[in-house]
Amino acid sequence: MKFVILLILSFIALVAPHSWIACSDYCEKNGADWDPNCCRGFPRDAQTYAQKDKFGLDRGFDYKPSGTSPGCKTTYKAGSYNNEYPKAIYYWNQQAVLAHPMKNHGGDEDCTGRYMPDNGNALYRGKVNTDRDESFSYYKKFLVTDLGKSPYGPANTRSNKYPKEGYQNAPNFCQDTDKAMGTYSFNVPKLTPGEYTFMWRWSFNSAQDIYTTCFDVIIVRSRAERDRMLIQANPSFDLAVGCGGKTSNGDAGSTAGCDVIPTPPPTTPATTPPTVPTTRSTSASTLPANVKYLTTNAYQMTGTIDLGTPAPGISKRFISIHFDCPVQAIFWNARLILRHNHENQRKKRHAAIHHDLLQEKPRDVASGKIYYMVNFDSPCDILANAPIAKLQKEE
Secondary structure (H helix, E strand, O other): OHHHHHHHHHHHHHOOOOOOOOEOOEOOOOOOOOOHHHEOOOOOOHHHHOOOOOOOOOOOOOOOOOOOOEOOOOOOOHHHOOOOOOOEEEEOOOEEEEEEEOOOOOOOOOOOOOOOOOOOEEEEEOOOOOOOOOEHHHHOOOEEEEEEOOOOHHHOOOOOOOOOOOOOOOOOHHHOOOOOEEEEEEEOOOOOOEEEEEEEEEEOOOOOOEEEEEEEEEEEOOHHHHHHHHHHHOOOOOOOOEOOOEOOOOOEOOOOOHHHOOOOOOOOOOOOOOOOOEEEOOOHHHOOOOOOOOOOEEEEEEEEEEOOOOOOOOOOEEEEEEEOOOEEEEEOOOEEEEEEEEEEOOOOEEEEEEEEEEEOOHHHHHHOEEEEEEEEEEEEEOOOOOOEEEEEEEO
């Protein structure tokens, strides 16, 4: 038995370890499968080394620094980020999520056994608005958070149970041990608002067997500020954040900002299929003609759109929402699948903004509602430019 164990450990020591952070702001905690549309922030120079449509493809992004060598594989430059590969934006106490490819380094008794090591994971940083290209030893002076350690060997008594602490948190690892997605979650500290360089450090075979990835982040104070910046960058971003549970090191996961997502009230399934409704807000054309109404401008608007209780067996609802005024919109419990300019039939001009949404999470579908917040680019006369919402299809 001792001989067998030594043979296993010797084999592991010969495995060429490598991995990297592929997403610095993933929208799903403890996710199983990589979704490029879920990533809102990327590591430095991801467009070259960690392309989002080629998750886990080895393009030489793994990097092993020493104490005095640079902590980051590449230096910070103007082209390190772009609209397709933006920096992450975190708010204070956000429970943020990182994603990385497993590259065969998971310990799961269903496919690789219990003896794949993990010797620790952490995030470090530089100072605000500077320190972008410092040494590994310099960044190590400023700990952001411990990301935990996955148990291995005899301590790995639940090797095929997820979520896990540390590097090996990959629910679908055995489906593709090379390109399966692993994730971390951590609570963002209250750092002075501004831009920081974060350095991820993973120790594989031993504490000295080190790999790093750098990503640059913008820290803001609140979720509202973060959401506004993300929408300006890309209105189709999924704005979800991790809420509660445990972080990668076993600490309590933050719920900061989670209260801005309405909790749908409990619903009772309908006994007969409801008529598919069309919801339209009151407009000037439906008001009495003999009354003069004053212009009612809006800069921001929040509320709900009532879709009706879904029939039993409905798992998806497709909704369209149309605004005549230029707008930036957030939909809390539906996924934006298309946003485009649409001809305003009432005004005979091309100024309207059309949103196509999909509800597919069971809780969202059961709610029978869409929760939204909109910021108008300029004052919008709501009476003259009433929003229109339609439930297009159910499956």
